[in-house]
Amino acid sequence: MKTGDLVKSSKDTSLSASVGIVVDEWDPKDKRGVIGNKSKWVKVLYPSELGKTFAPVDGIFLIREDHLKVVSRAEG
Numbered sequence: 477m478k479t480g481d482l483v484k485s486s487k488d489t490s491l492s493a494s495v496g497i498v499v500d501e502w503d504p505k506d507k508r509g510v511i512g513n514k515s516k517w518v519k520v521l522y523p524s525e526l527g528k529t530f531a532p533v534d535g536i537f538l539i540r541e542d543h544l545k546v547v548s549r550a551e552g
Contacts, residue, residue: 477501477518477541480550485520486543495547496520499536516541
């Protein structure tokens with residue numbers, strides 16, 4: 477997954493009906509995003525979550541890559 481990809485959350489998340497945009501990729505040098513070298517995390521902007529009570533102010537969530545499905549790849 478890379479920045480700009482359009483993604484949909486799986487049913488394993490509370491954002492399962494939401495489509496978002498990857499705004500930050502996982503840095504392979506950052507071991508905090510790895511559990512057993514399998515789980516990678518990305519930051520995803522969910523515009524539908526902006527302004528909601530229990531969402532981050534900027535609408536950006538940290539989501540595991542295996543809980544996301546790429547709907548459309550970013551060009552380039």
